[in-house]
Every structure is written in C-alpha cells, then in structure tokens.
Amino acid sequence: MARDSQGEFYPAPVVDQNSRPGTITRLIIFIVILVAAAFVFALMRDSLGDPFLLGMLGILAMIGVGYLFASAIGLVQVAPRSSGDELAKACVDTMDQGLVLADMKGQVLYANRAYAELTGATSAADVRTPDVLLSDNAEAAPTVDGLADGLRDGRPGDGEFRVSQAIRPGSEGGSRWYRIRARSFSVPGRRQPLAAWYLEDISKERAEQERFFLDLQQAIDHLDHAPAGFFSADPSGRVTYINATLAEWLGIDLASFTPGDITLSEIVAGDGMALIRSVKADPGSTRNAVVDLDLSTVAGEVLPVRFMHRATATREGTQGPTRTIVLNRAKGEDASADLRASEVRFTRFFNSTPMAIAGIDGRGQILRTNAPFLSLFSTVVDRDAVDRHVLLDTVIHPRDRAAFASALERAKLHQADILPIDTVLPDDEERHMRFYVNAVADAKEGDATEEAAIVYAVETTEQKALEAQMAQGQKMQAVGQLAGGIAHDFNNVLTAIIMASDLLLTNHRPSDPSFPDIMNIKQNANRAASLVRQLLAFSRRQTLRPEVLNLTDVLADLRMLLTRLAGNEIKLKIDHGRDLWPVKADLGQFEQVIVNLTVNARDAMPKGGDLTVRTKNVAAADSDGYHYRELAPADYVLVEVEDSGTGIAPDVLKKIFEPFFTTKEVGKGTGLGLSMVYGIIKQTGGFIFCESQVGSGTTFRIFLPRHIVEEKPVVEGEEKAAAAVPRAPEVQKDLSGSATVLLVEDEDAVRMGGVRALKSRGYTVHEATSGVEALEIYDELEGKIDIVVSDVVMPEMDGPTLLGELRKRRPDIKFVFVSGYAEDAFARNLPADAKFGFLPKPFSLKQLATIVKEMLEGEE
Numbered sequence: 001m002a003r004d005s006q007g008e009f010y011p012a013p014v015v016d017q018n019s020r021p022g023t024i025t026r027l028i029i030f031i032v033i034l035v036a037a038a039f040v041f042a043l044m045r046d047s048l049g050d051p052f053l054l055g056m057l058g059i060l061a062m063i064g065v066g067y068l069f070a071s072a073i074g075l076v077q078v079a080p081r082s083s084g085d086e087l088a089k090a091c092v093d094t095m096d097q098g099l100v101l102a103d104m105k106g107q108v109l110y111a112n113r114a115y116a117e118l119t120g121a122t123s124a125a126d127v128r129t130p131d132v133l134l135s136d137n138a139e140a141a142p143t144v145d146g147l148a149d150g151l152r153d154g155r156p157g158d159g160e161f162r163v164s165q166a167i168r169p170g171s172e173g174g175s176r177w178y179r180i181r182a183r184s185f186s187v188p189g190r191r192q193p194l195a196a197w198y199l200e201d202i203s204k205e206r207a208e209q210e211r212f213f214l215d216l217q218q219a220i221d222h223l224d225h226a227p228a229g230f231f232s233a234d235p236s237g238r239v240t241y242i243n244a245t246l247a248e249w250l251g252i253d254l255a256s257f258t259p260g261d262i263t264l265s266e267i268v269a270g271d272g273m274a275l276i277r278s279v280k281a282d283p284g285s286t287r288n289a290v291v292d293l294d295l296s297t298v299a300g301e302v303l304p305v306r307f308m309h310r311a312t313a314t315r316e317g318t319q320g321p322t323r324t325i326v327l328n329r330a331k332g333e334d335a336s337a338d339l340r341a342s343e344v345r346f347t348r349f350f351n352s353t354p355m356a357i358a359g360i361d362g363r364g365q366i367l368r369t370n371a372p373f374l375s376l377f378s379t380v381v382d383r384d385a386v387d388r389h390v391l392l393d394t395v396i397h398p399r400d401r402a403a404f405a406s407a408l409e410r411a412k413l414h415q416a417d418i419l420p421i422d423t424v425l426p427d428d429e430e431r432h433m434r435f436y437v438n439a440v441a442d443a444k445e446g447d448a449t450e451e452a453a454i455v456y457a458v459e460t461t462e463q464k465a466l467e468a469q470m471a472q473g474q475k476m477q478a479v480g481q482l483a484g485g486i487a488h489d490f491n492n493v494l495t496a497i498i499m500a501s502d503l504l505l506t507n508h509r510p511s512d513p514s515f516p517d518i519m520n521i522k523q524n525a526n527r528a529a530s531l532v533r534q535l536l537a538f539s540r541r542q543t544l545r546p547e548v549l550n551l552t553d554v555l556a557d558l559r560m561l562l563t564r565l566a567g568n569e570i571k572l573k574i575d576h577g578r579d580l581w582p583v584k585a586d587l588g589q590f591e592q593v594i595v596n597l598t599v600n601a602r603d604a605m606p607k608g609g610d611l612t613v614r615t616k617n618v619a620a621a622d623s624d625g626y627h628y629r630e631l632a633p634a635d636y637v638l639v640e641v642e643d644s645g646t647g648i649a650p651d652v653l654k655k656i657f658e659p660f661f662t663t664k665e666v667g668k669g670t671g672l673g674l675s676m677v678y679g680i681i682k683q684t685g686g687f688i689f690c691e692s693q694v695g696s697g698t699t700f701r702i703f704l705p706r707h708i709v710e711e712k713p714v715v716e717g718e719e720k721a722a723a724a725v726p727r728a729p730e731v732q733k734d735l736s737g738s739a740t741v742l743l744v745e746d747e748d749a750v751r752m753g754g755v756r757a758l759k760s761r762g763y764t765v766h767e768a769t770s771g772v773e774a775l776e777i778y779d780e781l782e783g784k785i786d787i788v789v790s791d792v793v794m795p796e797m798d799g800p801t802l803l804g805e806l807r808k809r810r811p812d813i814k815f816v817f818v819s820g821y822a823e824d825a826f827a828r829n830l831p832a833d834a835k836f837g838f839l840p841k842p843f844s845l846k847q848l849a850t851i852v853k854e855m856l857e858g859e860e
Helices: 023-043 050-073 084-093 113-119 141-152 203-224 244-250 272-277 338-352 371-376 398-412 461-507 515-538 551-566 587-603 620-626 673-684 716-724 748-760 771-780 799-809 845-856
Strands: 098-103 108-111 157-163 176-185 194-201 229-233 239-242 286-296 302-313 319-328 356-361 366-369 421-425 428-439 451-459 546-549 570-575 583-586 609-618 636-643 687-693 697-705 740-744 764-768 787-791 815-819 837-840
Touching: 098 113, 113 194, 141 157, 141 176, 176 203, 229 244, 244 286, 244 319, 272 286, 272 371, 356 371, 371 451, 398 421, 398 428, 398 451, 428 461, 461 515, 461 748, 461 845, 546 551, 546 587, 551 570, 551 587, 551 609, 583 587, 583 673, 583 697, 587 609, 587 636, 587 673, 587 697, 609 620, 673 687, 673 697, 740 748, 740 771, 748 764, 748 845, 764 771, 771 787, 771 799, 787 799, 787 845, 799 815, 815 845, 837 845
Parallel strands: 570 609, 740 764, 740 787, 787 815, 815 837
Antiparallel strands: 098 108, 098 194, 157 176, 176 194, 229 239, 229 319, 286 302, 302 319, 356 366, 356 451, 421 428, 428 451, 546 583, 609 636, 636 697, 687 697
C-alpha cells in the first residue's frame, strides 16, 4: 500500500523488484567512472592547465553536492528501499481470503486480488464493499446489513450466507456459500476508524460438511435399526444415547427422550446395577464384560438381556463413560437352544434372588457371586474378586471370623447342620449380617480350588432395630405397669392421709399448737401426690382434659415464664410456624411438657447458650423424611426444643425416658421429668424423639396429631341467647345434704375417711368393701340409694361392673367413680350412654363433698 499527498490509501500497482538495477551493478559502474576520471586527469594534466582543472573540480564538486542532496530527499537511490507497506501488501495480495479496506462512508481504500476475483472487479473503480455490493441481494442482505450496523457501533461480527448464484458476474456452478467477517481498526493520523471486510467462498467446505452429515445420518440410522440395542452412559449412570431398537424394547418414546433424563438404575431391574458397577477399568484403559441381567420396561415388564458392556477410565483412574450393546435373550440367535436357555434362566434366577449368594473354595476364597452379593458388599467385593483371590471373611467382623472358619471346616467335611453366623460389617458396625454356610455335596476332598461351600448372606439391620425397639417398648410398658400399680397404692395411702388431715383441721384452729404440724403433714402429702401424678403420667394413666389448642397462642402465653426459667445467660427464641394446624391436648399438661424441657435445657447450659422452641406443620408425605420407625405417616404439628448445651452421651440417651433415671446430683432431680413428658405425649397420641451429640447440643422433637375440627351448625337464635346471658359469678356453695350415699371402697382408711367426711356434711352413708357387698346392701335397702360413690379397682367385682349391674336395677342411678387412674382407662369399657362423675385420687374432703353435691343436683 502507498499514501497520496493527503495521507489516504490507494490501490498501488504490484512492484516488480527484478526490474531495477541491483546494488552491486551500480557500485561497479560507479567505480569504473571514478577510475576513468582519475586516468584522464593524470594524462591530460599538463595539456589542459590548472584553470581548466580547477573548473572541472568545481563542476564535479557541485555534482557531488547535488547527488548527496538528491539522495537525502530520496530522488536518487543507491539501492532499492524495502518498505513495510510493500511487504504487507504482498502478503495480503497472496491471501485466499478476500480483503477490502474502506472508510466508514464506504469509500474503498484497498482491495486484495482475492477480493477482486470473488467480486469480479477488474479495476479500482469496480471495487465495492460487501454492504454496497450485496445490498440488493435478498439472500445475503440480512447478514451483511447486520454486520454493517455493528461496524457503525464499533462491534466486530461475522456470519455466513448462501446465494443462488455466485457473487462474481458470469460465474457458473449454481448456489454458493460465503463466510463474511467485518471489523473496525484505528489508523494513526486519522480521526475516523477504518473498516476491514473479509470475504471467503466456503462452498467446498459446506459440501464436505453436508457429505459428512449424510454419512453420519446413515450411520445413526443403521445403529438405530440394528438388531441389537445400544446405549451410552456417563460416569454417573445417566443415559446420553439410546438407539431406536432398545427404545422400542423398553417402550421409550425417542421423540421425547432428552440425554440425561433417564438413568441406568431406572431401566435395570433388581440388583443388576451391582453387576454393572462392578465392571471397572484400570487407569488409562478400557474393560469389556458380558453381563446377563433383566431390564425393566416402561410398562413394568421384565426383559431378559445380555450386556456387552465396555467401561473406560482416565489415566488418573477416574471412571469415564460406558458403551453397551444389548442383546434381547428372548429374540437372540441362540434363544432356541435348550442348554443356553437353561443357563440364561439360571443366571436370571441366581441374580434376581433377594439373598446374597457366593461360592467359596476350601481356603475361603470367593469363586463366584450373584448381583445382590455385589450390591451388599460393594466396598470389598467386585467382579475382580475372583482374580484377586479375595477371602470372604473380609466382609465379616474380625471377632466373628473364627466362627466362620469353623463353619467352613464343617462344610468341607460335608456336615449338614451348620449354625448361622451373626456378625456386623467390619467398616460399619451398625449394619448387621447373618451368614448361612452350606456344604457342597459333590466337592472333592483335598482339592482347595474346587467349590467347597455356598454362603448365603442376609442383612438383619432392620430386624435387629425392630427387636431392640420391641424390647425397649416392652421394658417401658413393664415399668409403666409397675409405676402405675405403685401410684395406685400410693394414691390410696395419700388419700387417707389428706382426708385425715382435713378432719383434724376442722377441729383445730390456727392458734392451736398442733395446727402447723397438721398443715405440714398435708403439704408433704400434696407433694407426694405430685410425684404420684408424675408416675401416672409416665404410665399413661393420668386424668387428662383435652381441648383444641393453637400452639402459637399457647407458646406466646408461655414466653414470659420460659424466659424467667431459662435465666439471663440463655438466649430464648420462639420460632412460630405459619398457619399451624390445631391439636387436641390437655393445656396444663402440654405446658408442663414445655416447662420440663426448658428446665432440662437450662441445666445443660451452665455457662449460657441458645434455646430455640420452634413449631411447624409436617404433612403425611413429609413425615417419612424424619426416618423414625415408630412415626406412622400422618399429619402432625411438630414442636422442637433445641439447645446448644453439653449434649447427651449415646449410652445415656437410651435411658432418658425411664423413670427415676437422672444424671443430676443427689437432691437436684427425681428422674421423673422426662418420663412424665414421655407419658403425657404418648397419652395424647403423639410421639417424642431425642437427638443429641456430645458438645453440640440436644433437640427434642414432639409430633402431635393434627386435629380436624368438626364444624357443628349453630342456630342463630341460640347463639344470640347464649351471648346475651352473662356468666354468673362463682359463689361459695353449700356442700351439705341429706341424701343417702352408698360408699364402696376396699381400702379401709380411705373408706373410713370418706364416711366421716360425708356424715359431717349431713349425708346418710352406707359403706361396702366390694361390688358384691354393695349390691347386697342395695337390695337390702330396696334401692333407696340416692348416689353411689365407688372405687374402680376392687376385688371380686370392680366399679364398672358394679355400675352395669346397678343400671339393670335402676337405669338412672347416679354414680361417681373414684380412681387413681385416668378416666379413659375404664370409661371405654362402659356403655356409651352411661352417665357418671369422676373424682381422681388423692382427693380432699371438700373435693369429695363437691362432686357428690354436683351429681345430686344434676350438674355436669
């Protein structure tokens, strides 16, 4: 390229370097002239004279100065000057890709020969930029115009377009493909950037691509309709390609198939994945294996197949993608061969059994395994186990290997009765296994390489967990029955003590010296009664008054109390769940549960910490996510009490709900707090679980069943009337009466106290020690009994049976049950229409007189 006087580029002609004289030729001519001049000067010096010589020297000096000046300004060159512009032009002119340079107004500054040939330009005046040249071509204009718009914004771009005829006029050959690229660049001395357009004919490249694509399409078509199935999968087991044959066998719609949507585990039935995973290639190599297994179709049917499986691995050992040919055993070329068919059926049976099976030799080395065995012991055993001479006892805990060796010796002696071996995995003692060793009858004695025994393995982890759970449940039930029995007897004793104290207090005024002692007896009896109630709570025999609760409101009311209980060093946070479902529980007992858990959390954080109480709904579909075996799928409201305390050791965690078990110092805990919590939640119909880690804190999770509120229609008039009637203020009731009472109680002290209490109120009292005696007295009095007060648990005839017999004589008999157990413990055995009162033990004289008075007056 060259510049004109204004600094603009113009198309320069190709310079022929060979048309100029060379540097050596010019130097020789210059030396010859100098030698000739010196020779002439020496011959003619005397004849010409000094003036002439001085004139000639002046002329030569002027010529020399003129030559130097001409050389300096470039008019005369001793040797041709090499220009960077000429080198660049020579390089660009030899490019196969057409190039044209222009300013942003579209004025062409330079075009190489390839561009001129592509566009058919014969002179500089014929050269036009692509946006001008192709502006009228409907096929190329969208691409070219887009590039031109990008150049104006300084953005480079490229594209391809197809035209029906070549751009060069008069060209033959039909449609052509072109690749075009445009970019802008800055030139020193110019304020506006220049545009560079590159144009290339890629018709041959496109033709080659289309030919390759057609060949690929034909190869895919052949692969799709091959008589065998084929698929490829990535290292994670996602199917990236599946041919039409295999898709048809499995019932997969290829039109909706997306690579990676289907995994091998979805189409391989049973434990076949264990066989596939066991095929692993060595680093930097491939491995081929033949695997007989079953596939699962979309319809759920079993398809017996044979895998020609190929696995690859990188040099680092990472397993790569797999390629697999699938032969349909139902349509295979040898499916009709009886022997081969029998072998296939046995292979399917061998690999489909849910029991892990392995054949071992006399040394205990594994000779063959089925798929479940590979799946169960995948960390130790794979398809190379036979080649590596892996011993089967590597999957048995070291403490039980001696028992296995003894069983193997018995098998080599062809003994039939070999006891099973219960063990755990060496690397996971939480997983329990049971091994059965059976002798091979036709094994050759003394040949250690032959199959000597068949070993069957079954995982018993779930069974062991259920056994432990059942044992724990039976223990808790037995302890609960014991606690309930003790509580019942204690209630009788405490009732007698409290009633005797009340009788003494009626005869002693506060000024009497013995009055404080009597009050001390009563207060301690009440303290003992609270301990008995805790025992009853654990045994689930306490009296509950369930009501529909909104736990958000309950916890909001408890916040101040819990804050005081936690103390200043513990940060309490209550996280309320949104739109909590209602639950049905005893408000007081539930509050006691939260208080007990808060106190335990406080004691576990002596230096302070965080205590969080949170609630949320747990739908039936989400309940399985907690992985608690006892938790039946249902809708629950979850209450979590989480602390950041010292945590609970695993051996202690198993006993925390047992009564009288405590880790606190003597005098700082009875061991009944958590047992009471356990009993209250169980009696409410819920579940409680504890998770803890030493040093990280403890979390109690309480699952309460969701209560479905039954909407009852309300009559508008009744609702208004009920709202209009004000609730009468409570007044001191007159507890005296003149009715006839039949008191039935087998405990003498309780019965005597009740008789004295009721007689002191004006009642006529008849007493009986059992239900049979009560019936006799009732008959003797010819039914002239106004009310019966009876214990529930009695010899010969219990209270519910007595009520049933009395209802036969008098259906409207008024009856009050007295019991240390919960009302629900016996009420379920009574008729649905039975009406009765209930007085829980221990009780005071006032409580006894109140319940009798209310029943006689017909109050609920």
